[in-house]
Amino acid sequence: MEAALKTLEHEFHSEPGSFLLGLRCDLVWDRDAFSRLEKAMRAVCEHLKGAEHLPRWLAEGYYQVATEVPSWTAHPNFPRPEPEDYYASCIERLTDLADWFFRGWHAYLEPHVWTEL
Incomplete structure (x- = not known):
């Protein structure tokens, strides 16, 4: 959990090498950076559900x-x-994760396997 929180802090502050900084400033969608962000968001949602x-x-x-x-x-x-x-799936995933974070549960039937994007 601690690693996921550190990743999100790095991302949410748009620090160098973050997905969000590259996306906003350089118009680059870095698949690896997105994957790190998405996995950290999932881990935090799971922990805080x-x-x-x-x-x-x-x-x-x-x-x-x-x-x-x-x-x-x-x-x-x-x-x-x-x-x-691919982009549509990623945007949907981010929306689903935000929904999960704020509600405390995700909208999928269990057992649900989050596919890699």
Whole structure:
């Protein structure tokens, strides 16, 4: 859990090498960086499911990712070297993770296996 929180802190502060910094400033979708972000978000959701109180910095980060990544990548000039369905799946995953984070449960029937993106 500690590693996931460190990853999210790195990401949510858009530190050098983060997915969010590369996406916003360089218009680069780094698959490996996205994977690290997504896995950390899942781990934190799993750990905090059902929690009554959520740290504000995490809530702000999940909200930012779920709202800003889709708008940044929707621009017609955003480079998309991967198939379009890959980006759609990633955006859906970020939305699903934010939903899970804020509700304390995900919308999938158990047992649910989160596929790698």
